[in-house]
Amino acid sequence: MMEQVLNCLVIDDDPDVNAYVCEMVDQIPFLHLAGSYDNAPGALNRLEAGGIGLLVLDINLPGIDGVTFASTLKDLPREYIPRVILISGSRDYAVDGYKVDAVDYLVKPFSYEDFYRAVAKVRTLANVPKTSPADEYLFLKVEHDLIRVNIREICYIESFKDYVKVFTGDQTIIALSTLKAMEERLSGKRFMRVHRSFIVNIDKIEQIQHLTIRFGKTIIPVTEQYREAFKAEFREWL
Incomplete structure (x- = not known):
């Protein structure tokens, strides 16, 4: 089967x-340079x-900056939203990058090897088998x-x-993200924010007692800000 080429x-x-990045794109067989610009609009x-399929986006742009522009991509039709690699001359914006679900964040000057590793992650995401819908999986940034x-x-x-x-049944994964970003990524799934520090999978709750949730030995309180929504979800039992 021929490998997918990403525009x-x-x-x-x-x-x-700009010219340096375009030159590297031209050297990578699974990428096709569809255009280059000096501003986001x-x-x-x-x-x-x-x-x-891929947007290589500088953060420090005139007018609208790269992070702000990346945050607007969610307004595109879902199938039109590209994967994003952010680039910057500073490490200071790395966390902001992951708030907009960037696949990677490269600090200038970066090498061809750095760039290739980043775009290889994009290729991995693009090649998720159709038999396992991407919606059922979450890609987490763990170190590199x-x-x-x-x-x-x-x-x-x-x-x-x-x-x-991120706690699963048998492991704990520490990933670079904010809880707000995770909440947005899990929107429409069976997840609910119940505390400023916690999101829970409704289908994994083992016990609810006096507005506290139990997962094994872990007890999570439902704080006042989230109680009404929580009660509405479980109104037949609470």
Whole structure:
């Protein structure tokens, strides 16, 4: 079977960096350079036309910055939303990058090897077998790797500074993300925010007693801010 080729857009206002990234894209067999731009709004029409699998996006752009622009991509039709690799001259925006679900974050100057590792992660995501729908899995950023986790196996997620702890039945995964970003990624699934520090999988709850939730030996309180929504979900039992 022929490997999928991903159409790629590059956005960077530095002409030298832009040309450097475009040159690397041209060297990678599973990427096709579909366009390059020096500002984010200029690329919007191309993104709205669909068919873009990867967006290499500088953060420090004139006008709308890269993180803000990446956050608007969710307004595109779902099948038009590309994977994003953010690039910047500073490490200071790394956490912001993962708030917008970027696949990777590269600090300039980066090598071809760094870039290839990042786009290889995008290729992995693009090649998730159709027999295992991507919606049933969550890709978590763990150090320099992407870890695929079956959503149905997640019991609960706990905020941990600039990270989250994802608890499954047999492991704990510490991933680079915020709890807010995880909440958005799990929207529409059987997950519920019950505390400023916790999201729970409703189908994995073992016991509810006096507005506390039990997963094995772990007890999670449902705080006042989330009680009404929680009671509505379990109104037949509470």
